Amino acid sequence: MSVFKENFVLSNGIEIPKIGFGTWQIPNGEDAYQAVRLALKHQYRHIDTAASYQNEQSVGQAIKDSGIAREEIFVTTKLASHIKTYQDALDAFDQTLKDLGLSYVDLYLIHAPWPWNDIGKDCKQGNIEAWKALEVIYQSGRAKAIGVSNFSPSDLENVMNHAKIVPHVNQIAMFIGRDQKETEAFCKKHKILIEAYSPLGTGRILSENRIVEMAKKYQVTPAQLCIRYCLEKHALPLPKSTHESRMIENSHVDFRISADDMKILESI
Numbered sequence: 566m567s568v569f570k571e572n573f574v575l576s577n578g579i580e581i582p583k584i585g586f587g588t589w590q591i592p593n594g595e596d597a598y599q600a601v602r603l604a605l606k607h608q609y610r611h612i613d614t615a616a617s618y619q620n621e622q623s624v625g626q627a628i629k630d631s632g633i634a635r636e637e638i639f640v641t642t643k644l645a646s647h648i649k650t651y652q653d654a655l656d657a658f659d660q661t662l663k664d665l666g667l668s669y670v671d672l673y674l675i676h677a678p679w680p681w682n683d684i685g686k687d688c689k690q691g692n693i694e695a696w697k698a699l700e701v702i703y704q705s706g707r708a709k710a711i712g713v714s715n716f717s718p719s720d721l722e723n724v725m726n727h728a729k730i731v732p733h734v735n736q737i738a739m740f741i742g743r744d745q746k747e748t749e750a751f752c753k754k755h756k757i758l759i760e761a762y763s764p765l766g767t768g769r770i771l772s773e774n775r776i777v778e779m780a781k782k783y784q785v786t787p788a789q790l791c792i793r794y795c796l797e798k799h800a801l802p803l804p805k806s807t808h809e810s811r812m813i814e815n816s817h818v819d820f821r822i823s824a825d826d827m828k829i830l831e832s833i
């Protein structure tokens with residue numbers, strides 16, 4: 566069965582297509598517009614963007630122009646990482662909907678527990694405030710699910726200690742050679758779906774010898790092996806490409822990796 570016909574189910578019952586199309590570093594305008602149009606043409610039904618990617622306008626336009634019913638496309642976007650007050654988060658969400666040209670998103674995430682230009686800064690109180698804003702947005706129906714990104718177990722605990730709603734998703738870096746076992750275990754325990762960002766290591770791991778060899782064994786490409794690896798770990802991969810042939814390649818991952826080979830890949 567095509568992986569495009571398969572969904573994960575979030576803890577609130579919302580279904581989410583098992584592969585998402587990443588749009589980081591695709592410039593707003595023709596590039597992002599064409600990339601999303603092509604991804605939708607090739608059956609991707611889950612698009613991942615963020616306010617800080619500055620391409621929400623083109624992503625939204627491509628969704629609109631695709632002619633595909635809105636409810637058939639799962640759209641994720643993210644609150645910019647420096648926004649850490651309740652009111653600023655609500656305002657940012659209004660702007661995001663305007664930029665996307667949509668009346669709702671399927672998933673809204675806090676992009677990171679700290680501003681990207683101040684990684685590790687203590688934003689405990691700010692994350693609690695931002696989360697309260699996301700809960701209000703969720704309860705208004707303008708986001709069908711809410712979550713976080715780049716959150717460690719302690720970042721999650723901080724928010725959950727003050728939350729009415731447990732995050733539905735945590736989007737984290739996950740690729741062969743980059744596992745986050747404690748975060749994976751914490752999320753599993755609390756029924757928080759992990760989305761694997763940079764599943765190809767932003768393209769950097771595709772020529773790694775052991776990955777190339779293992780891909781040959783399965784008669785797939787290194788990219789396909791990397792994407793399947795995430796799925797075997799019950800994480801939702803978000804590969805990005807601006808090339809049509811790669812978009813197609815990245816969606817043909819209907820094979821299984823044996824438990825023994827997963828162990829080898831996990832040891833890389």
Ligand SMILES: NC(=O)c1ccc[n+]([C@@H]2O[C@H](COP(=O)([O-])OP(=O)(O)OC[C@H]3O[C@@H](n4cnc5c(N)ncnc54)[C@H](OP(=O)(O)O)[C@@H]3O)[C@@H](O)[C@H]2O)c1
Nearest residue numbers: 587588589762763764765766767768788804805806807811
């Ligand atoms: N929440 C966060 O903080 C966060 C952080 C990073 C990423 N993300 C999300 O995750 C998505 C994916 O991560 P990513 O953009 O870092 O990178 P990625 O998907 O791991 O890799 C993309 C890179 O690999 C190349 N590529 C794609 N398919 C290929 C294939 N089949 N063969 C060879 N090369 C291939 C792409 O080049 P071409 O485009 O030239 O094909 C690009 O250079 C992002 O777009 C974003 O949506 C989220």
